[in-house]
Each structure stands twice: as structure tokens, then as C-alpha cells.
Amino acid sequence: MDSKSTASNQQNDSENPFAIKKWKAVGLWSWDVAYNDDCPICKVSLVNRCLGCQGNAVSECVVVWGECNHVFHNCCISVWVAKTSKSSCPVCQQSWSILRTAV
Ligand SMILES: [Zn+2]
Numbered sequence: 001m002d003s004k005s006t007a008s009n010q011q012n013d014s015e016n017p018f019a020i021k022k023w024k025a026v027g028l029w030s031w032d033v034a035y036n037d038d039c040p041i042c043k044v045s046l047v048n049r050c051l052g053c054q055g056n057a058v059s060e061c062v063v064v065w066g067e068c069n070h071v072f073h074n075c076c077i078s079v080w081v082a083k084t085s086k087s088s089c090p091v092c093q094q095s096w097s098i099l100r101t102a103v
């Protein structure tokens with residue numbers, strides 16, 4: 001009897017750190033969603049290299065977040081910005097500025 005109640009206490013204890021881990025996973029969720037999107041310019045998933053970088057093992061294909069919360073391959077958005085000569089987001093037309101980058 002005694003050993004049984006001790007075992008159930010231990011089970012409750014080990015559930016607490018698990019709950020904290022779950023919280024962290026929720027915090028990462030929005031990042032995951034953005035990362036699973038396709039690049040609006042080349043239509044290749046952002047977890048993969050962009051069209052121009054596929055088959056080019058040397059170059060680094062970085063993913064960039066804009067202040068408007070749209071995400072692109074850095075290659076694609078920099079070509080777009082150079083082509084349009086005004087830095088605006090191709091999706092929402094807001095002025096484009098990079099919030100952060102990730103490999
Ligand atoms: Zn792209």
C-alpha cells in the first residue's frame with residue numbers, strides 16, 4: 001500500500017516539468033508556422049533552398065522575416081527589391097525592412 005502511494009506521488013512530480021515543456025512548445029509554434037510557409041516569390045517551401053539556390057551547394061540560402069511579418073528567402077526578396085527599386089513587400093506592399101534572419 002505504502003509503496004503504491006509513493007509511486008503515484010512520483011508520477012505527479014514528473015508531470016510538472018512536462019507541463020513546462022508544453023508551454024515552451026506553444027511559444028515556438030508561431031515560429032514553426034511561419035517557417036513552414038512557402039516563399040511567396042519562388043513558391044518553394046522556406047525549409048528548402050530557393051529556386052536559384054537549388055543545385056548550388058556553395059551558396060547559403062537564408063530566410064528573412066520582414067517587419068510586416070512576411071517571410072522570404074533572402075535571395076528572392078533581395079532580387080525583388082533590386083528589380084522594383086523601391087523596397088516594398090511583394091505580398092502586402094508595405095515598406096520592406098528585415099526584422100530578423102535565420103539560416
Ligand atoms: Zn524564394
Ligand SMILES: [Zn+2]
Pocket residue numbers: 049050051052053060061062073074075076
Ligand atoms: Zn536562395
Ligand SMILES: [Zn+2]
Pocket residue numbers: 066068069070089090091092093094
Ligand atoms: Zn509583407
